[in-house]
Amino acid sequence: MLSVHRAVVTGTRAHTGTRTLFSSAYQAKQRLVILGSGWGGYEILRAIDKKRWNVIIVSPSNYFNFTPLLASCSVGTLEFRAAVEPVRRYTPDVVSYTAWCDSIDFKHKKLICMPATAPVNFHGTKNPPGGSDVNESASSVSGSSEKFQLTYDKLVIAVGAYNQTFNVPGVKEHAHFLKDIRDARAIRTRILECFEQANQPTITDADRRKLLNFCIVGGGPTGVEFAAELHDFLHSDLARHYPALARMAKINLYDVAPVILGGFDTGLQEYATSKFKREGIRLLTQHHVERVEAGRMYVTEEGEVDFGLLVWSTGLAPNPLIQSITEAKKDERTKR
Ligand SMILES: Cc1cc2nc3c(=O)[nH]c(=O)nc-3n(C[C@H](O)[C@H](O)[C@H](O)COP(=O)(O)OP(=O)(O)OC[C@H]3O[C@@H](n4cnc5c(N)ncnc54)[C@H](O)[C@@H]3O)c2cc1C
Known part of the structure; x- marks a missing residue:
């Protein structure tokens, strides 16, 4: 060490005979x-x-x-x-x-x-x-x-x-967090990769839908903000470059709580909820993710859910x- x-x-001490002045x-x-x-x-x-x-x-x-x-x-x-x-x-x-x-x-x-x-x-x-x-x-x-x-x-x-995972198996290995610029870069790379993979002529529509299924776990401010940004990205830039694929894309926001933005006032919760519903973002409140694997998670209320990208944002540890x-x-x- x-x-x-x-x-x-x-x-400096005067070892050499020269005079040293100290202030x-x-x-x-x-x-x-x-x-x-x-x-x-x-x-x-x-x-x-x-x-x-x-x-x-x-x-x-x-x-x-x-x-x-x-x-x-x-x-x-x-x-x-x-x-x-x-x-x-x-x-x-x-x-x-x-x-x-x-x-x-x-x-x-x-x-x-x-x-x-x-x-x-x-x-x-x-x-x-x-x-x-x-x-x-x-x-x-x-x-x-x-x-x-x-x-x-x-x-x-x-x-x-640190990021809270509640020890849900597979989260650290297969989900993305959003806490650091490196996370933001990895997410952006993955979104574009999902679109390019889905764009391959050899792939089936069923697999395209899996790749373009974007899941966010955690309905706090980070999860909600990311869902909103992703929605705008899908419906602006990506819709221009991949029109058919952008129509297949889905955004799903999961939370165990009955509402999103739990720590905020009810007016804000209601506003975000109705806006998301209007925009086609699925809100899956009172849903529990049990485990995550590469490209797939297991949700108590839904069973197997395939995804192209999973962003995990369930608070702090x-x-x-x-x-x-x-x-x-x-x-x-x-x-x-
Ligand atoms: C996506 C996102 C959006 C947010 N938006 C807002 C917002 O709009 N408004 C708001 O008020 N808050 C927001 N927050 C919350 C805000 O970022 C945190 O409250 C704030 O970062 C906490 O500051 P901190 O200095 O305690 O910790 P951090 O900012 O997390 O900094 C901790 C630092 O310590 C380093 N570190 C960790 N372990 C060690 C170690 N063992 N030794 C040395 N260094 C170590 C880390 O690498 C990091 O550099 C947001 C958070 C996120 C993730």
């Missing part, structure tokens, strides 16, 4: 480590006075996602670059590590981090990027799968939450790093 030490500048006003900058480059972490990164703090950001993504634009990006209404900001726009004032924080030692103010970059298969450089503060002697060989250690004076924990922390106070109900 590499050890990245706190860079404490104590001034009595000199104060070493404290080190602030920010975990996460989402809404919380990135806002701190933007606003913090980098002249007063040595700032290090640790996040598996080297960018900030502007989440409200992801649904539009996933259907091409917006370019992907409209929804991200690179954290490196603040370098060289800020050191950034593309890594996960695995654990926090609050007593010794130490973090154990795991690179989130692909492992390298050669005996490369010993220091991670920006690693002038890396203790080289701690490691003879580096690789980007090797854990490293960081120390901090102040720590901001802004690691957000706790981040394992937060779960592992016992030293900090958490919200009683959500444990966040």
Whole structure:
């Protein structure tokens, strides 16, 4: 494990007989480590006075996602670059590590981090990027799968939450989430792939309908917003390029609850419900998905449902790093 030490500048001693002057006003900058480059972490990164703090950001993504634009990006209404900001726009004032924080030692103010970059298969450089503060002697060989250690004076924990799957088998493997720009890109690629596959002359109409069956699980704001964006995409761009296929396409929105947008006021729920029904989006409330396989899910109330694309958006699950922390106070109900 590499050890990245706190860079404490104590001034130069006069070992060589030369005189060294110290300023009595000199104060070493404290080190602030920010975990996460989402809404919380990135806002701190933007606003913090980098002249007063040595700032290090640790996040598996080297960018900030502007989440409200992801649904539009996933259907091409917006370019992907409209929804991200690179954290490196603040370098060289800020050191950034593309890594996960695995654990926090609050007593010794130490973090154990795991690179989130692909492992390298050669005996490369010993220091991670920006690693002038890396203790080289701690490691003879580096690789980007090797854990490293960081120390901090102040720590901001802004690691957000994970996608909730309620442990429904197959969701992680066969469904798409919509939480990151990479998800939006994968969804867009898959929608277009479904249309190109369905467009092959050798395919049957029955299989075309399966490929063009778009399912969304979760009638919260993300699922509803995505359903609306997908509808507009199907009926504008795709209807122009694939008129016959666009007519075969179906959008289905599933939720276990009796209504969509459960956390919002009833006026909004009713508006969204009637608008979706008018637009031909099927609302399958009080439906339960039991398991998901490649291109197929099993719904208690419907049996087997074949799909070309499944987007899963059923809320948030706790981040394992937060779960592992016992030293900090958490919200009683959500444990966040
Ligand atoms: C599609 C979509 C649309 C949305 N639209 C709206 C909206 O219109 N209005 C609104 O108010 N909210 C909206 N939200 C919700 C909003 O995005 C979240 O409330 C917000 O992202 C939470 O901010 P955060 O900083 O806590 O977490 P996040 O923004 O999720 O950021 C967490 C960061 O921590 C990183 N991370 C995770 N684990 C670790 C680790 N172990 N070590 C280091 N880094 C880690 C992640 O990679 C990420 O960079 C939307 C969400 C989505 C998904």
